[in-house]
Amino acid sequence: MKAITIEGQLRTETGKKATRQLRSQDLVPCVIYGGAQEVSFAAPVMAFKSLVYTAEFQLAKINVDGKSYQCILKDIQFDKVTDSLNHIDFLELVEDKPVVATLPLKFTGSSVGVKAGGKLITKIKSLKIKTLPKYLSENIEVDLTNLELNGNIRVEDVKAENIEILNSPRIPIASVVMTRQLKQEEAAAPAKGAKGAKK
Incomplete structure (x- = not known):
């Protein structure tokens, strides 16, 4: 560190x-x-x-x-x-005295939701934690790989060994939302189908 x-x-x-x-x-x-x-x-x-x-x-x-x-x-x-x-x-x-600190989040992995055309939105950049000095690290890693379209990663989903996270567990950290382009494409798809049915 x-x-x-x-x-x-x-x-x-x-x-x-x-x-x-x-x-x-x-x-x-x-x-x-x-x-x-x-x-x-x-x-x-x-x-x-x-x-x-x-x-x-x-x-x-x-x-x-x-x-x-x-x-x-x-x-x-x-x-x-x-x-x-x-x-x-x-x-x-002090070695045996727990400390409260704010650690930045490091997002890793490529979200499946982003690969499907969604947009990643990060809502929190750091977490408040309590731990012993020896377990302090530069950041807390959050793996986004399984984050799907319209999905959320919440505080409770973060796994950090020997660290107690003090933020409220239900707070969203990151989400993948539908982009305007993706919404337009989805809206256009059934419309094309409907036109085809009329003929």
């Missing part, structure tokens, strides 16, 4: 004044939760670019004050006006 390394500096002062000062230096205030203790640190905005502005699920190895923390993104706050990074919360991965 992809991981990025972030070199952070320990924050000793918190509060609005201190965080404003950090932001003025292009530093993002951050907090690591979930471990033995909370760790407040700051790091340059550019250090988070490949972690924040991507749909991929990645680990973050954060080095602060001589210690290293394995983390995942927990929450991101952006400035409402400038859209710049305001604050990031990280969750430290």
Whole structure:
């Protein structure tokens, strides 16, 4: 699984004044939760670019004050006006402690419904899951091979080992719908038959 390394500096002062000062230096205030203790640190905005502005699920190895923390993104706050990074919360991965994370879906296989002329519509791009850190992966694979025309794949159809899916089981993830062309062809077929019968 992809991981990025972030070199952070320990924050000793918190509060609005201190965080404003950090932001003025292009530093993002951050907090690591979930471990033995909370760790407040700051790091340059550019250090988070490949972690924040991507749909991929990645680990973050954060080095602060001589210690290293394995983390995942927990929450991101952006400035409402400038859209710049305001604050990031990280969750430290502890071996025997389950974590809640959002994993992207990776669709595989060629749907029989699409081969029949239908159009694939994906309704969800990720799932919220709960698992131990060792079972975290870059994505959850969803096989579309048996998805038929006018068929749905729902959350309950996703099989992921050692992972508990927290989304509602009946929510559709992907479906294959009839295209306009296919509808027109189907509508035209009986009409031709009817014309033939009149002769």
